[in-house]
Amino acid sequence: MAVQLWETLKEAIVAYTGLTPATFFTLLALLLAVYYVVSGLFGSSPDHHRRRHIEEEEIPPLRPPVQLGEITAEELKAYDGSDPEKPLLMAIKGQIYDVSQSRMFYGPGGPYALFAGKDASRALAKMSFEEKDLTGDVSGLGPFELDALQDWEYKFMSKYVKVGTVKSEVPVTKPESTGEPSESTPRDVDAAKPTEDGPSGIAAAKSDEIPSKVDADKE
The missing domain is CATH 3.10.120.10 (Cytochrome b5-like heme/steroid binding domain)
Incomplete structure (x- = not known):
């Protein structure tokens, strides 16, 4: 009975797939292997969820930015x-x-x-x-x-x-001031005084040096 079922199965594989029974079962084994690998990578096992939950707890939430x-x-x-x-x-x-x-x-x-x-x-x-x-x-x-x-x-x-x-740290330059009055030189003092040889002084000197017209007539 088992032999008859096996022979029937082989004939069905050849008839529907066009593959030999050996090739068919080899491909089936490869597909199962790929399925287990993919499900292992992307599967949602309890350990995976637990590990991800722990990692999320370790990362503190970001604080809102503070204006400084x-x-x-x-x-x-x-x-x-x-x-x-x-x-x-x-x-x-x-x-x-x-x-x-x-x-x-x-x-x-x-x-x-x-x-x-x-x-x-x-x-x-x-x-x-x-x-x-x-x-x-x-x-x-x-x-x-x-x-x-x-x-x-x-x-x-x-x-x-x-x-x-x-904050900009460029220094602001200010004029230096000692707070003390500046000393005047003798020349500055003399320049500040009204000169005795000004227009009035010159006129007085000329009046002394030049004889008047009256004196000239007397002579």
């Missing part, structure tokens, strides 16, 4: 990601943005971590990772570098929230 107003470059360094209680900030062209949502890039250990807590305008324009370029000074940059910096600014404006500005 105007701060100095030195104060900005405190927001480089080293303190998990503080937001992760970065500035470009003097504008400070909250990049906490991209901590994997700008946070500690990230590929752009050295930009965090700084105005990295020059470094972004030049795509430089050198310490000397981690500044907001963009003087001397070429047109292509300025265009690249502009693209970075557009990206930050569209993706992150602006939370403040970097």
